[in-house]
């Protein structure tokens with residue numbers, strides 16, 4: 776078949792320092808570089824998944840307060856990755872708040888919740904069960920990953936979200 780390229784606009788949101796840029800860079804380059812500037816930027820990567828070309832446009836947000844989440848970004852997004860750090864309970868609370876905000880303006884946009892920094896088990900402040908339960912109640916995808924340690928888990932996050940984006944489009 777002569778299938779057209781699919782565009783997927785993916786927005787990363789979450790508190791400061793949870794690893795949004797680390798996840799973005801891991802996905803784009805397969806690498807973890809350790810230090811990232813706090814730059815607001817959109818990056819692209821084209822992948823072939825099941826014979827279909829997918830263009831991932833990834834908006835790596837600057838860390839903003841939950842209350843100041845600009846609607847422009849939300850309107851742009853086909854899917855949202857909401858990131859917290861498993862070591863930072865405050866960042867998990869931010870995910871809850873941002874989720875409510877997202878639901879107010881984009882009721883049915885697909886969301887995947889990501890608990891990052893899974894490598895830091897000894898500093899864990901949010902259990903896997905809490906993360907999974909929130910995702911279940913809010914009908915979101917859920918992963919715990921370590922951007923520092925593995926590429927594969929990060930890849931699964933983006934791939935699941937793009938699957939959800941395509942399902943949502945097919946329903947329209």
Ligand code: GDP
Pocket residue numbers: 789790791792793794795796797798808809810811812838891892893894895920921922923924
């Ligand atoms: P952002 O503010 O959400 O974009 O967070 P960054 O991507 O800039 O990461 C903040 C800090 O956490 C940096 O020092 C990263 O090296 C570190 N970091 C990011 N992901 C991980 C991870 O999975 N494990 C560990 N141990 N550190 C991480």
Ligand code: MG
Pocket residue numbers: 795796797811812813814835836837838
């Ligand atoms: Mg960043």
